[in-house]
Amino acid sequence: MQDQEIKEIVLKYVISEYVEDDDQEVTYDTPLISGGIVDSFSMVSLKRFLENKYKISIPDEKASPEAFDSVTKIVKLVKEFI
């Protein structure tokens, strides 16, 4: 699967599930955790989405706030396990 395809899927999911303000622009590099869009509790559901979608298992020690801090970083993490 191409990086770009994963990026688009993850970005679409993040916008639909976690962004409350319709006007808020979210790009591949928008800070998600440090930007307050996804908090540490919600990160669990985002991780679960990635695991379900790509039939992977992301170890908890790899699921750090830093690794989830943007769509680009998430895609990099996902690629490690596909």
Add this chain to the structure above:
Amino acid sequence: MAYFGNYDDHVRQFSWSIAEKELEYQEGKPFNIGWHCSDRICARGQGGKTALIWEGLGGHEKRYTYNDLRIRSNVVGAFLQSLGIAPEDRVCLFMDKIPELYIGCVGILKTGAIAQPLFSAFGDESLFVRLENAGTSAIITQRKHVSKVRKIIDRLPNLKHIIIVDYDGKKPLQEREVAFDMDQSPAVESFDAHPTTRESPSVLHYTSGTTGLPKGVKHVHYSLISQYLTTKWVLDIHDDDIYWCTADPGWVTGTSYGIIGPFSMGATQCVMDVGFSAEAWYRFIEKQRITVWYSAPTAIRSLMKAGDEIVRKFDLSCLRHLASVGEPLNPEAVIWSEKVFGKMFHDTYWQTETGSIMISNYPGMKIKPGSMGKPFPGITATILDTRSCEPIPEPGRIGLIGLKPGWPSMMRTYWKNEATYQGKFKNGWYLPGDRARIDSDGYFWFVGRDDDVINTGGHLVSPFEVESALLEHQSVAESAVVSKPDEVNMEVVKAFVALKPGFNADQDLELDIMNFIRKKLSPLAMPQEIEFVSGLPKTRSGKIMRRILHAKEWGEEIGDTSTLENDE
């Protein structure tokens, strides 16, 4: 030198009049927290001192002096009055940790209205039940959160004003919405704080219980006496300190010790409105030269998880005093903090209902890692027998924590729920709902909750509230919600769910239910795990036996199952 000296001397000589004198409190005379947090500091010649340093994403910074705090809170107060907000009206603060939240709270208090802070991550249903119960007149919020208010406004006839602090004019305002720019509004130099007195209501905080809807904890202006003195003695904030309370004012710590306590002392405090990362936190401490840091065990454990190496990348030598609150601080975290910061975290114990710190470790007092410490001077705390509610004289035995009522910041009632409030007292003791023991040196040691309430990351979640919300998901026939152990958050929410016919118990459905709860209630309430079951353990009368599920999760003895209907 610490404000707090010898513990036993303080206990022996203690009187709340110490704080009353320092705050110039006079019986029967006006006493207003908002005025004390701003005008009084300016009146004593500290108007030019920095009150608030706020940092947002990308290092964007705003600073407010005490004179700014005075003028801007006047602006908030005058604006609310122009909308017709009257004393004792409830005004909700529903914002991220932006300056308008901190200064807005002070402004609300000046008008005599009741500040009702709510965690901005709450979903629309959590928001609704709290606004409806309080009969809230106005809500101050941000563009990013207004969609949640719009979803529920038709069910809230009392909510007359939705005040948006960052309106950009791009889309038209909707029914009952009004734009308000705190920083750009003309300065209001003079504003007469409402002459609230000792028992005038000040803050309404919502907390979760095992059963029923969230309860509104009513505090009064006189609570400042406790909040001021505990800030001074426990947090040990001096005139030249830079203080950082990491709690969100949507919860009581963020209000009592993130707004009222530090501002009433004239302290300089910092706020970082950026999501958690170890690097961001350490960078913030280094950059702002923070000296006093009040945080929570979940955050501390998250920092521990990030490792020691990252600590060494920053100069954190500015840190002078560390304290923690929200859940028991494990001994490993205390020992770790001494290793990496050269300072131990001082655990403190209290809750929404108590309004201020009840039991604590104090500057200069020997810390026993893992212990809650000793009662604050003026607080009579004991361990009660779980059945008789009589004090247990001998040390070491586990029982219920009991607090003798009468301290200034004790809640005055649960909003429109006096019966539940009265139920919190037994034999003349207030019962916070926690179990503990006292050792032979008089130190308290936390054991656990005495009910089913889940403490996740220092926030209480009602299993009843989550179960009720789960039933609104189209697939859920019945559910039971318990805590499960978690390395970082101490506990997290776990749901056992029995599905309606026609639904498949698969991972996608699990995620769908998780997100449903996250958006409806809050991320904290979202089950981190859902176990699909064919049925739930019940008594013969049909009551779900949560304790059996809880015991399984925690690897404990299941105990008496004689009333069990089935053994699934």
